[in-house]
Amino acid sequence: MSATTVELHDKEFEIYLRESQIKLAIEKLAARINQDYAGRTPLFLAVLNGSFMFASDLMKEMRIPCEISFVKLASYQNTQSTGSVKELVGLNENLTGRDVIILEDIVDTGHTVHQLLEKLQTHVTATIEIASLLLKPACLQHELQIKYAALSIPNDFVVGYGLDYNGLGRNLRHLYKIKEA
Numbered sequence: 001m002s003a004t005t006v007e008l009h010d011k012e013f014e015i016y017l018r019e020s021q022i023k024l025a026i027e028k029l030a031a032r033i034n035q036d037y038a039g040r041t042p043l044f045l046a047v048l049n050g051s052f053m054f055a056s057d058l059m060k061e062m063r064i065p066c067e068i069s070f071v072k073l074a075s076y077q078n079t080q081s082t083g084s085v086k087e088l089v090g091l092n093e094n095l096t097g098r099d100v101i102i103l104e105d106i107v108d109t110g111h112t113v114h115q116l117l118e119k120l121q122t123h124v125t126a127t128i129e130i131a132s133l134l135l136k137p138a139c140l141q142h143e144l145q146i147k148y149a150a151l152s153i154p155n156d157f158v159v160g161y162g163l164d165y166n167g168l169g170r171n172l173r174h175l176y177k178i179k180e181a
């Protein structure tokens with residue numbers, strides 16, 4: 001048993017999706033990918049940090065040959081402008097001709113995946129798709145085709161199962177949503 005509420009920093013969170021529900025959704029998603037990519041060897045690109053737990057559990061369900069690599073969109077201060085721009089780090093693979101599947105823990109506004117897709121445009125992949133554990137359809141601000149979304153959720157801030165609130169909560173085995181004050 002684990003707690004139905006957790007406190008992280010100054011906020012309280014209540015249980016939202018149990019580990020068993022998350023695992024079931026990942027099994028179903030993996031079954032689709034196993035079927036769709038039969039005869040191919042997809043390369044998963046998992047976006048750190050949040051996706052580490054999802055990536056691990058999804059990989060264990062893959063029954064076809066596949067590879068995984070971890071990338072990160074790191075912020076650095078642009079000296080020319082006030083805004084911060086992101087740099088793609090960790091991409092050491094040759095993506096030419098590969099069937100790439102981006103792995104995200106959550107697609108919220110879609111900014112992250114949109115930026116990542118832009119950065120991957122210079123690579124001549126065979127195919128490129130997005131697989132996300134969580135999708136907040138009401139929050140999307142980009143026209144993105146998220147072919148593989150394990151779970152659609154409302155616009156609540158969630159933590160656990162890899163997702164953090166200011167660094168804490170990634171270790172939680174269930175998913176929690178912020179408690180209304």
Ligand SMILES: O=P(O)(O)OC[C@H]1O[C@H](OP(=O)(O)OP(=O)(O)O)[C@H](O)[C@@H]1O
Nearest residue numbers: 048049050105106107108109110111112
């Ligand atoms: O669709 P979006 O609005 O862009 O939000 C989704 C992104 O936000 C989180 O990453 P974050 O930048 O918090 O970094 P983290 O993975 O290290 O927690 C999450 O892991 C996604 O990458």
Ligand SMILES: Nc1nc2[nH]cnc2c(=O)[nH]1
Nearest residue numbers: 108156157158159163164
């Ligand atoms: N932890 C966490 N990170 C996010 N990034 C974008 N949306 C979310 C969310 O709901 N929770």
